[in-house]
Amino acid sequence: MTINIQYVKMPTSEAMSEYVEKKLQKLAEKYEWLIRADVCFKMENNVYGKGNICEMELSLPGPKIFAASKEETFEGAAKKTISDLEKQLKKRKAKFTTH
Numbered sequence: 001m002t003i004n005i006q007y008v009k010m011p012t013s014e015a016m017s018e019y020v021e022k023k024l025q026k027l028a029e030k031y032e033w034l035i036r037a038d039v040c041f042k043m044e045n046n047v048y049g050k051g052n053i054c055e056m057e058l059s060l061p062g063p064k065i066f067a068a069s070k071e072e073t074f075e076g077a078a079k080k081t082i083s084d085l086e087k088q089l090k091k092r093k094a095k096f097t098t099h
Contacts, residue, residue: 001028
């Protein structure tokens, strides 16, 4: 699986890139039909704390899967986004096995 990570209007983070790649590789091992992951980190000017946004789009056979979350930390946002993607992948896999 190819992983593309972008940081919009913020400095790149090597640690964050490694964290996300490690998590997505686990998904790729579980669901071997994943083709590509596009990850985008954004920072919102929000005085109330939850301004760190993580968006992920997975390319796979059929329609793409997309999830996004906004949390206090980028790690939290990435973790929540990946768990949302995993729920969608489980549903997609269930559809595969019924046909």
